[in-house]
Amino acid sequence: MRVLLVENDEQVSTAIKAALTKQLYTVDIAIDGQAGWELVEAIEYDLILLAVMLPKIDGIQFCKRLRNRGHSTLVMMITSKSAIADRVLGLDSGADDYIVKPIALAELEARIRALFRRKTAAISTILRWGKLQLDCHTREVLYDQTRLDLTSKEFALLERLLEGRVYSQSDLVDHLWSLDEDPRKEEAVRALIKRLRQKLKAIYAEELIETVYGQGYRLNPELREPIRSLSVKSEVSATLKPYRVQQQPQVLVVLSDQHLLDQIIQESDLYSIQVTGAPTSAIAQIRLQHQRFDLIVLDCDLVLPESSIQNTPVLLLKRLNPECEQNLSTQIRGSLYYPITPTELLKASLDRLEPSQPLMQRVMIIDDDPMVVRLIKGILEDCSIQVNAITNPLRLWEELESFAPDLVILDVKLPHIDGLRLCQAIREDVRWSWLPVLFLTGLHNLDIIREIFAVGADDYVSKPIVPAELIERVSKRLTRMQHIRHQADVDPLTNLPTQQQARGMLRQLLHLAHQNQQVLCFAVLRLNDLQTLNQQHGYRYGNQVLQQIATSLRKSFRIEDVIARWSGSEFVVGTYNLTQGEVGDWLAQMLESLHQTELRLPMGSIAITFRAAVAEYPKDGVDLSSLYQAAIATLEQTKADMIDRVLPAGWQPDATDRDVILLHRPSTFAEEMVRALLTRGYRIRWLQDGRSGLEELQAEGASKQVLLLEAQLPKLNGITLLQRLKKQKFLQTTPVILLATQPAEAEMARNFGCFDYVIMPCAIPLLMQSVCKALDSIR
Structure with a gap:
């Protein structure tokens, strides 16, 4: 438990902290009300011990402000005033208890225990997670009836994890170490986790603590046995700091298995889904009358009338026997079968909630008949499917790499090469063997149909084409292929997460960013001229370039960042708690490093280059789709630009x-x-001598621009120029960074109001950081 003590009497605060620390509490001290308030806004406390007479903000006002802001943290007032009116005033301000000085430490400890007992009365003082049992009072920990001997920090860590959430390393540092303890480092958390895991491993419980990539640690939800009813869970949630994701998807789970339903609701916060449970059809209908849901997960044993569901999509939960008899054919979006874990059900719900991405629905047509191509293209594009038609089958490999289709439609009779041979080649190529192939044929000979399936085709459509039949066959095959590809987590070429795997990881980062009100950046990176490279030199070298990009991304970013191969020549990077400028600068440095890395080819060498755009949550979008579209829109408008760029989303050439x-x-x-500067998207003017530069600056007047000023300019040196600009109040809106050659010049520039300086020669990345800070100062 973490306690904040707001007390300006040093002798009292020292004695209280010593006593509570012996009881395994983590205690922070603030000597005035303002300092205490700043700690409350930054850290989540279980209890606040609050003196009434405080400088800056007194205890009564402090407590009133706390309650007005919706904080439910326990508060115990400490005062030397023992009159009944004073105690009533303190309790009316929102305090939970009151203790009078001089304080008897034994009484204080007993009162704190009583407060926590009242807070946790709806649940047991014994916390459980499957075979794990922790007694908050006796400090005893058992796993499968085997006693665990833990240190105070290990006990506090396990107690925190038993709350059932994912905690980052910084969250655990904040909870387990007081502000005056040293060191307060995340390495200490990793060491603590390692020690606790070793103790658990010794009693065969090594899988209990999970690492959640990019977020932190939690207890394995699959090992949990829920012991609280829904009503108790809601009471527990009320005592925690409230958190709800804006516009969270609303899912109604209609399930007769109360045990499984409890587990699903408990885990739903990990997936940014708001789950409402209904154990019977009657309760589900009441819920549907009063609330709108984005998805219904329906147990096949429970029947809902179609009128109550209206247009809400339904995910059916079935058993192999007996067969489901739901009359909801127009609403059903898929099925799941028992047995199923809460994690599997929630992930499947997320897939159904995820809006369909146009880039994931691509079809390539290979046919030399322009009338057939035009017909098929029109039919599929009306269904929002992207279509790429080619008439020359010998261009197959180049088009596959650049377009990355989800399905290929082949004619049996093609020029240059037989369609059957082409399908066989696709099946033999390890890069594309998974790709579904659908044949067009006007031949209804049974032997031809046998050959079509013998070479590895998935289906065929007879000519003349019936639009409804084509749409049904293509859509079913795309849906099936999408499901299969969802199962692949790692791209075999680059060893990076695939798009589907990355989506889950990025959603968790978005959840964390919203929860902690932090920035998340989403960068889209596109490799330049991959198709040309493959055409001219072969796929071996194109693959080498993709692998080099993947390696450089891993080296450039942190281990907790999400790096993935999104499609053929497209990569994405998701970062938590880094600004748009920082991510852009890291990518720009990576690009500059790649410019110096040439790929050796038989006929010479080529430079590796790319373009990238960085979108920022929540400024540019609040979900993956909007962040991706913001980045792509920026890349598209610079497609014809020959300069390799790393740009912020929303960048405009005339900005x-x-x-x-x-x-x-x-x-x-x-x-x-x-x-x-051009690489990072800045618009540049280059002036080359002091006198003409001063004239131009004076002519246009002060503006919101950054001036990089060389100290040793010809005709008029930088220090003199800076002095004149100051007299004209030019520096009030235009930050100046002096490029000095000696410290004395820098000191003089500071006195004249220079924003910053660098001593030359300097590294370009250092200078770019200074430019970024200067721009931030005038936005």
Whole structure:
């Protein structure tokens, strides 16, 4: 348990902290009301011990403010005033208890225990997770009736994890270590987790603590046995800090198995889904009358009238025997079969809730008959399917790599190569052997149909084409293929997560970003000219470039960041608690490093280049789809630009809020600065001597631009120029970064109001960081 003590009497606070620390509480101390309030806003406490007489914010106002903000944290008032009126005032302000000085430490400890007992009265003081049992009072821990001897920190860690949430390393540091303990480092959490896992492993419970990629740690939900009813769970939730994701999908689970239903509801927060349970059909109909749901998961044993469901999609939960007899054919979006775990059900629900992505529905047509191609293209595009038609089958491999289809439609009779041979080649190629193939044929000979399936085709459509039949066969095959591809987690070429796997990881990062009100960045990176490289030099070298990009991304970003291969030449990066500028700068540095890395080919060498766009949550979008579209829109508008760029989402070529003026004589370093600034999407003006530069700046007046100023300019040096600009109040809206050659110049520039300086020569990344800070200061 974590306790905040707000007390300005040092002798009292020292004695209380010592006593509570012996009882295994983590205690932070604030010496005035303002300091205490800042801690409350930053850290989640289980109890606040609050003195009434405090500087800056007194205890009564502190407690009133706490309750007005919706905090349900337990509060115990400490005061030397023993009059009944004073105690009534404290309790009316929102305090849960009151203790009078001089404090008897034994009484204080007993009162704290009583408060926690009242708070947890709806549940047991014994916490359980499957075979694990933790007694909060006796501090005894058992696993399958085997006693675990834990240190105070290990006990506190396990007690925290038993709340059933995912905790990041920083969350655990905040909860387990007080502010004055040293060290307060995340390495200490990893060491603590390791020690606890070793103790659990010794009693055959090594799978109890899970690492959730990119988020932190939790107890394995599959090993949990729920011991609380739904009503108790809601009471427990009320005592925790409230959290709800904005616009969370609403799912109604109609399930007669109360045990499984409890588990699903308990785990739903991990998947950013708001689950409402209904153990009977009658309760489900009442829920549907008063609330709108995005999805219904319906036990086949329970029947709902179609009128109550209206247009809500339904996911059926079936048993092999007896057969389900639901009359909801228009609403059913899929089926699940018993037995099933809560995790499997929630993941399946997420897949049904995820809006369909146009980029995931691609069909390639290979047919030399333009009338047939036009007909099929029109039919499929009306169903929002992207279509790429080619008439020359010898271009198959180039088009497959650039378009990355989900299904290929082949004619049996093709020029240059037989359609059957082409299908066989697709099945033999390890890169595309999974790709569904649907044949078009006007031949109804049984031998031809046998050959079609013998070479590995999945289906066929007879000519003349019937639109309804074509749509049904294509849509069923796409749905089936999408499901199969969802099962693949790792791209075999780059060893990065696949798109589907990354979606789940990125959703969890979004959940964490919203929960902690932090920034999340989503970058889309596209490799340049992969198709040309494959055509001219072969796929071996194209694959080498993709592998090099994947390796560079791993080296450039943190282990907790999500890096994935999204499609053929497209990668994505998701980062938590990094700004858009920081992510863009990391990608730009990676691009600059790749520019110096040439791929050796038989006929020479080529440079590896890419373009990227970085979207930021919540500024550019609140979900994966909107963040992706924001990044793609930025990439599309720079498609014809020959410059390799790393741009923020929403970047416009004519924008003025990202301008940089470079006032520097011609030099190699100046050219490097210009290239680095252009790569990061800045609009540049390069002025090359002091006198003409000053005239231009004076003519246009002050503006929201960053000025990079060389100290040793020809005709008029930078320090003199800076002095004149200050007199004209130019520096009030235009931050200046001085490129100094010695510390004395930098000191003079600071006195004149210079925003920042760097001592030359300097590294380009360091200079870019300074530019980014300067731009942030004027936005």
